Amino acid sequence: MKFGILLTSVYDRATPAARQRDEHAELVRTADQAGFSLMVAGQHFLGAELRYFQPVPWLTYMSQHAPSMDVATGIVLLSMVNPVDMAEQMSTLDVLTDGRVRFGVGLGYSPHEFDAFGVRKGERVARFEESLALIRRLWSGEKVTSEGRFVSVHEAQPAVQPVQVGGPPVWIGGQAAGAVKRAATRGDAWYSPPFPTHAQLYEMSRLFTETREAAGVAPAAEFPVRRELLIADSREDAMEAALVRYRARYETYRKWGLKGQNTPVEKSGEELREDIEQRFILGSPEECAAGLHKLGDEIGMTHFVYKPHWPGLPHAEAMRQLDRFGSEVVPLLRS
Template sequence: MTGLKFGILPTPIYGAETPYRKQVTEHEELVASAEQLGFEYMVAGQHFLGSELRYFQPVPYLTHLSHAAPTMHVVTGIMLLSMANPVDMAEQIATLDVLTNGKTVFGVGLGYSDREFKAFGVSPKQKVSRFEDGLELIKALWSGERVNYQGRYWTVEDVQPAVLPAQPSGPPIWIGGQAEPAIRRAALLGDAWYAPPFPSHEGLAKLRATYLAVREEAALATDGDFPLRRELIVADTRAEAARLAAERSALRYSTYRSWGLSGQNTPTKAPTGGIEIEDQFILGSPDEVVDQLGALQEDLGMTHFMFKSHWQGLPHADAMRQLERFGTDVLPKLI
């Protein structure tokens, strides 16, 4: 099968010790090169108060990066809606959609870091209800209709919004998460489940089946987008790819754990970072990687694959070589 769409992640790999211009310049080069290789999406996520990694905020950052790769769609992957004011987020994302000429995808989720919840004065116990109310209000504000909304946390009385997205009714909504309740929310409230790289191959298949079953039960379409992140290393051999994966992922997954990532289908084991390379990564030669991506498309219905070449501690030149190899030896066989 062919017809897959591919995205690139300008992944934060530096902290405050690195000049900001270095990070920005490297990401500009990354997305520009990805565009030339046939990638159609760029993805930027959201965190706050990151000491280990510097996350520039996605809306202004994607707006800037889109100038380096103007044909690409932009994806907020993901915005932490449970900590946000939905009126502000609705207008921020609508503005991004306008500035990218209707090429925005709204990726959104709950968040997990106690440090972030505490800083925003939000109880983690309220994250699901805040997320659900916030998303409902955002959809109303994007509808083009007058809005009267009374929820558990926010009230909007008889307002006709003027800041509307370029896309009628708003950008597609991709909901992230890896626990079964999150997948059920994605099935009922979003346009797609944006699957993170944490579940095992077997776990991913089970969660995908859950998503489709919930959609079918609710009489919702089951043939929509399935955007997917998996960690991927392409090399001359599978053994070499596995070695590189172990080296490159250890620090990243240690950082995830230090931020509080835990729960169902998450890497929480120490000291290896909680990951099983063979169970979570796509690995091997270009032909082996093509086969594995093709299987995800055929068996699970994957429509978009989001690729990460940057890792903490990995020189930018090595990340660019990995992008070049993927874009030259893998991607053309699947688009």
């Protein structure tokens, strides 16, 4: 099992950008020392609540602080961005990191982002699939002619090519059945988001495997999974910490328009606690290690992508959680 650190945003524009840069750099250096082998950065546009730096330059900068770590976009909003631009950006990143890139992609969900890019409702899947196919062809090194519905190229042969032959592995994110099937047939891995319950994660993992088998595609070599994880001296202490994080996190996602299949809804009291139990790994270091081991053993998780930063909580708390994960949870899993 490998470990990835998620460089997510917890600050809005009122916080100095340099502070976020320096705190992410500290996370990366500490994670590298703790045995993490991957850093992950996602993408959003025009965010007022949280500041997202664009992932390719961000990962390029952060990789200088941990030159041996792999890097992954988690995720690029491929239904919105230009595929020619993204093909060459990812090729550049692959060169700069000596071929240590994963290309994580997804559809997106925020109406204001789709509006800003002129993506009409009903187009996003078609745009995604056309863009991914074109990117793969541009990474092939061959001349490409493609008359697409959204983007066309003629006798294109980019000089900017990735180190990895054929391009970086493609991790496709999403939490609906359609997204999982798309990952099975068009991607190299399904990148599981943290929103589904543990039971839903198992169901979608089976769907991914069965769809891949039915399509005659070889088993995936990687299975990256995001689960929220809280370490404390007791399970009750971890639950109380999770309650604070849960409310702050999903309030932001609701503002951005996240909804649909396998997405948590508004709950309170015991219902909220039960919801957290179904989605979080939490408790003592031993309990957290057991939960992660179970995911590796039962569904074949190869990469656990960990997010210590949470909106509304100080960076020092993220560092405390990361330190405990590296010093108390990782040794239990290694043994």
